[in-house]
Amino acid sequence: MFKKISQILLTLCLTFGALVVSANSVYAKPTPSGQAIREANQEKLDALKNQIKDKIQDRIANAPAWLKTFRNGRIAFGSGELTAIDGNTLTVMREGTTYTVLVDEKTQMRRKFWGKSELSEFSIGDKLNVVGTWENDEKTTIKARFIRNLSIQMRHGVFFGTVTTKPDTGFIMESVRRGPQTVTVGSETKYINRRQGEIKFADILTGHRVRVRGLWNSRISTITEVAQIKDFSLPEIAKPSGRPSVTPEETVLE
Numbered sequence: 001m002f003k004k005i006s007q008i009l010l011t012l013c014l015t016f017g018a019l020v021v022s023a024n025s026v027y028a029k030p031t032p033s034g035q036a037i038r039e040a041n042q043e044k045l046d047a048l049k050n051q052i053k054d055k056i057q058d059r060i061a062n063a064p065a066w067l068k069t070f071r072n073g074r075i076a077f078g079s080g081e082l083t084a085i086d087g088n089t090l091t092v093m094r095e096g097t098t099y100t101v102l103v104d105e106k107t108q109m110r111r112k113f114w115g116k117s118e119l120s121e122f123s124i125g126d127k128l129n130v131v132g133t134w135e136n137d138e139k140t141t142i143k144a145r146f147i148r149n150l151s152i153q154m155r156h157g158v159f160f161g162t163v164t165t166k167p168d169t170g171f172i173m174e175s176v177r178r179g180p181q182t183v184t185v186g187s188e189t190k191y192i193n194r195r196q197g198e199i200k201f202a203d204i205l206t207g208h209r210v211r212v213r214g215l216w217n218s219r220i221s222t223i224t225e226v227a228q229i230k231d232f233s234l235p236e237i238a239k240p241s242g243r244p245s246v247t248p249e250e251t252v253l254e
Helices: 002-028 032-066
Strands: 074-086 089-094 097-102 108-111 127-134 141-149 157-165 170-175 179-184 190-193 209-217 222-231
Touching: 074 097, 089 127, 097 127, 157 179, 179 209
Parallel strands: 097 141, 108 141, 179 222, 190 222
Antiparallel strands: 074 089, 074 127, 089 097, 127 141, 157 170, 157 209, 170 179, 209 222
């Protein structure tokens, strides 16, 4: 009997030892498949770092364009105020001097955060960066090659508010954080209620709470290129008039 008990104990000890060794080997080094996954993830991470590095270097390379005057008649100034627009000719005031800025098909235009822009988005009072070449000896006329509009601050965003006025082309809403905003709708604008159901522009009324997806101009407080408007006030929630009466038939369980 003692011999059998000893053999059982020895077998249990050997089994336990084998499990410990196996566990240590698992936690000591990754499996080949795990290592392959780590290497693949590291490659993706390195690629992402390189992309970010390239973008940062590109921004650094372009930064001096806003800070200095170039040779061979090329000029760049940091921030001027747009005071007039006449077709493709802009009038920009900077440090008490008025400049005439000529725009043509070769002029590249960007918003503050580098999204593509167009002259139709510009408004009087906008802050501009201009890069170009002098067109006269007095150095007051510039043929623009690059214009960055600092007043158009975003690509597209989401804004919440309450409709206060509703003209035919859109409405004015009191936004949660930015005060009154003029919302302009178009044929591409879609309208939904709080249950994702499709509604019409005519269904949106003053006093309704809405969410607007579109392009925001911070200086003139407008939202254009509106893709979607969600009306949280539709469908209306029926308010109970009082405790409903219950007939005996309604309480019978079959």
